[in-house]
Amino acid sequence: MLKYHLSRRELIEKCAALGVVVTATSLPISAIARIWDESELRRPTPPNDLGPFYKKRSPQARELRAAGDAGLPLTVKGRVLDTRGEGLEDAKVEVWHADHFGKYDIEGYRFRAQIPLEGKGAYSFDSVMPGHYPARVCQHVHFLVSAPGHKTLVTQLYFATDPVFEGDPDKNFTRDPLLTSRELVRPVVLTGDPKTMRAAVNFELCLERL
Amino acid sequence: MKHFRVSFAGLVLAGILLTFPFASAASEPKLEIKIAVNEEVSFTAFSPDGKIAGVLKSNKIGIWSLADGRQIRMVEFGAERPEFVDFLDNGTQLVVGLRNGKIELHDVETGKILRSLDNGVPPGVVRVSRDGKLLAAAGGDREVHLWDLATAKLVHQLGLELGGAADLAFSPDGATLAGSSEDTNIYVWDTRTGVVKNVVRELLLTTFGLAFAPDGKWLYGGSGDYAIHVIDAGSGKIAKSFPAQKAPVIALAISPDGKSVMAVYRDANEPHGNTPILLWSTESGQVLRKSDSPELRANGGGFLSDGRMVYSTANGNELRVWSLR
Numbered sequence: 387m388l389k390y391h392l393s394r395r396e397l398i399e400k401c402a403a404l405g406v407v408v409t410a411t412s413l414p415i416s417a418i419a420r421i422w423d424e425s426e427l428r429r430p431t432p433p434n435d436l437g438p439f440y441k442k443r444s445p446q447a448r449e450l451r452a453a454g455d456a457g458l459p460l461t462v463k464g465r466v467l468d469t470r471g472e473g474l475e476d477a478k479v480e481v482w483h484a485d486h487f488g489k490y491d492i493e494g495y496r497f498r499a500q501i502p503l504e505g506k507g508a509y510s511f512d513s514v515m516p517g518h519y520p521a522r523v524c525q526h527v528h529f530l531v532s533a534p535g536h537k538t539l540v541t542q543l544y545f546a547t548d549p550v551f552e553g554d555p556d557k558n559f560t561r562d563p564l565l566t567s568r569e570l571v572r573p574v575v576l577t578g579d580p581k582t583m584r585a586a587v588n589f590e591l592c593l594e595r596l
Numbered sequence: 597m598k599h600f601r602v603s604f605a606g607l608v609l610a611g612i613l614l615t616f617p618f619a620s621a622a623s624e625p626k627l628e629i630k631i632a633v634n635e636e637v638s639f640t641a642f643s644p645d646g647k648i649a650g651v652l653k654s655n656k657i658g659i660w661s662l663a664d665g666r667q668i669r670m671v672e673f674g675a676e677r678p679e680f681v682d683f684l685d686n687g688t689q690l691v692v693g694l695r696n697g698k699i700e701l702h703d704v705e706t707g708k709i710l711r712s713l714d715n716g717v718p719p720g721v722v723r724v725s726r727d728g729k730l731l732a733a734a735g736g737d738r739e740v741h742l743w744d745l746a747t748a749k750l751v752h753q754l755g756l757e758l759g760g761a762a763d764l765a766f767s768p769d770g771a772t773l774a775g776s777s778e779d780t781n782i783y784v785w786d787t788r789t790g791v792v793k794n795v796v797r798e799l800l801l802t803t804f805g806l807a808f809a810p811d812g813k814w815l816y817g818g819s820g821d822y823a824i825h826v827i828d829a830g831s832g833k834i835a836k837s838f839p840a841q842k843a844p845v846i847a848l849a850i851s852p853d854g855k856s857v858m859a860v861y862r863d864a865n866e867p868h869g870n871t872p873i874l875l876w877s878t879e880s881g882q883v884l885r886k887s888d889s890p891e892l893r894a895n896g897g898g899f900l901s902d903g904r905m906v907y908s909t910a911n912g913n914e915l916r917v918w919s920l921r
Contacts, residue, residue, distance in 0.1 A: 435736060435760065435778075436758050436760065436778045436779060437759070437778060438762065438778050438802050438804075438820070439802075439864070440758075440759065440778060440779065440801075441780070441800050441801055442780050442799075442800045442801075443800060488865070489865040490864060490865060492801065492821075492844065492864050492865075520865070520866070520867050520868065521867040538758065540758055540759070
């Protein structure tokens with residue numbers, strides 16, 4: 387796969403220096419580069435607290451849900467991208483969350499995993515919808531995402547179906563004082579009949595360059 | 597508020613019934629004093645000379661004498677919520693961290709504010725060096741702020757890699773500051789240069805309580821992995837660990853003579869459960885005393901200069917102070 391080593395800003399500055407691009411404005415090339423660069427940028431995923439339940443050395447797994455686990459089956463998928471929308475193939479994605487009853491596994495690694503990437507920065511994992519931890523307001527999944535040359539992202543995924551939002555996360559997302567960005571509340575797609583219902587969420591993870 | 601931020605001065609405590617391996621160490625706590633408060637006391641701090649400060653639900657801090665329960669002072673903070681309180685200078689001063697990011701030093705006797713710092717972020721934990729020259733404060737962000745108290749200037753912003761600080765501890769000579777983070781590392785800084793001297797990376801879970809031994813050589817860490825680890829502060833290596841119990845250590849204090857460590861435990865998934873307290877011998881690593889009643893919900897504790905280990909409980913009407921001898 388073709389990889390771009392220069393940022394768009396660096397590219398236009400280099401093109402101008404080599405004479406392969408000319409401009410017809412009075413703006414300096416650095417300003418043009420900045421405008422062009424910023425027009426192409428995706429916004430980095432907002433950060434959120436790491437929290438006190440992070441545990442090092444979680445195992446590699448895509449299947450966090452075991453047979454018999456209580457709770458609504460949940461699939462989370464997305465891509466790890468840079469701010470130009472390029473997939474970060476060498477990224478590392480680590481997740482952890484409470485079980486259906488709102489309890490974290492402290493002694494072991496249930497509902498904790500490093501997610502192997504599937505190519506072009508794509509990731510997915512199966513789990514259950516987390517319950518409400520007693521000292522937190524919202525259901526959430528913790529993410530720790532890193533990639534060479536990029537700022538490590540610590541964030542949390544929240545669910546638009548969380549009863550706390552009463553169906554209106556735009557209005558009610560601030561009910562959790564730790565939830566500082568509406569962007570982190572993602573739509574939930576429910577499929578299946580009442581006996582086989584499962585939830586799916588797409589969560590794109592955009593990392594800022596160093 | 598962080599959902600698991602704890603220190604002796606910031607306990608919102610609870611727990612599960614634990615089975616400890618040292619049943620012979622069970623001891624009956626002695627009720628030292630009952631103080632009428634007529635409202636909930638969120639957390640407390642003790643001074644070695646026998647005072648208790650309690651943060652009330654109404655954003656006041658009451659200060660009482662443990663000898664006779666006499667109210668020494670009631671400090672009001674209006675709309676600002678105290679997030680942290682502790683005594684300094686053997687009980688003559690009080691340091692308070694407020695939700696608006698301010699840190700205030702109060703003279704206990706006169707009530708005068710001696711110093712006010714704008715820390716920016718609400719300080720969940722504040723520590724002052726024994727000589728009173730340095731103050732370290734940390735909130736939910738990834739920085740520890742180190743202040744020079746004489747000039748009220750921020751001298752260093754000490755970075756944490758991934759998470760907020762859980763606890764801080766100065767070495768007795770003030771030359772070293774240790775800070776534990778939610779990223780599970782413990783950082784040891786040179787307070788003069790702000791440079792990291794070493795990082796303890798071996799632990800898998802957050803260390804919620806930190807305390808230096810009086811010799812400054814050993815650092816005690818009460819961990820989310822249910823154990824107390826004894827760390828060589830010079831090398832950052834874990835030298836030994838006291839046996840793991842059945843819940844995380846959420847707060848830790850060391851006796852003035854360095855011979856014992858008080859540890860408070862609580863089930864991580866039961867933020868309002870009970871809080872067994874164990875007193876460990878630093879020499880033998882054995883439990884000397886314990887208080888593990890299922891009803892125990894301590895909201896602060898520490899050591900008095902006479903060697904008593906004390907802790908407090910509250911029921912909405914009374915603040916009760918207990919000792920374990």
